[in-house]
Amino acid sequence: MNDAIPAAKRQSLWPILSDYSMAVGKYWYAIVVGIVLSWIDFAERSLGTWWILRPWVRLVTVTLGFAVAQFLAYRDLYLAHANEKERDATKHIAEITELQKKVEALTVRPYDRAQVELVAGKLRGLDEIELELLRFLLQNGPIERGLVERQFQWPQNLLDGALTDLRDRLLIEREERPNVGRASVTLFWRVYPNFEEVLRDELFEPR
Numbered sequence: 001m002n003d004a005i006p007a008a009k010r011q012s013l014w015p016i017l018s019d020y021s022m023a024v025g026k027y028w029y030a031i032v033v034g035i036v037l038s039w040i041d042f043a044e045r046s047l048g049t050w051w052i053l054r055p056w057v058r059l060v061t062v063t064l065g066f067a068v069a070q071f072l073a074y075r076d077l078y079l080a081h082a083n084e085k086e087r088d089a090t091k092h093i094a095e096i097t098e099l100q101k102k103v104e105a106l107t108v109r110p111y112d113r114a115q116v117e118l119v120a121g122k123l124r125g126l127d128e129i130e131l132e133l134l135r136f137l138l139q140n141g142p143i144e145r146g147l148v149e150r151q152f153q154w155p156q157n158l159l160d161g162a163l164t165d166l167r168d169r170l171l172i173e174r175e176e177r178p179n180v181g182r183a184s185v186t187l188f189w190r191v192y193p194n195f196e197e198v199l200r201d202e203l204f205e206p207r
Helices: 003-047 055-107 111-122 128-140 145-152 155-166 193-205
Strands: 172-178 186-192
Touching: 003 186, 111 128, 111 193, 128 155, 128 186, 128 193, 145 155, 145 172, 145 186, 186 193
Parallel strands: none
Antiparallel strands: 172 186
16 A cells, blocks of 8 residues: 555656646747747848857757746646636535525524414413324324324224314314215325424424
8 A cells, every 4th residue: 555655646746747848848949949049030131140159058048948938837837726726715615605505494494483382372281192193193194084093092082082172273184085986085184284394393303
């Protein structure tokens, strides 16, 4: 594994060195050939003469051109890296902002304080049997009356009393669905839709 890390680093450096070398070469050619030699050629033609540059002049010209080319190539590499970091930072900020919006959306309740107080008043005075029945309907409704009876196996009068009390408080409602092909209906019970979200928070979430 120790040998793999330097190898990975070398592999990541090769593209950078290759791009940098090509950029230096392009800038050097543009400076020395495109600017300096072109200017000398223009001057020679204008003056009608032919200059023979001394070796040290050629060396200085080539060296200065190489130094300027390195500077320009490094500048491009630095600016590209800085722009990439800026784009990454902007993207990161946008992602954080989006996550914050999602968290805020999750924490916003789809009801107001008045509705909470209204439901709290309706829950006040319910016994454990009625609360258990209400939790069951909240998790499983709409559900047939027969399935409710089989679930709790309470005496008929006890179940009827609990259902009637919850319905009178407008916490649950009944729904009659016609049976296909028969002249009869099946009775379903469910939590009153307007209070469903409040009841989930009141009866299941820790306060």
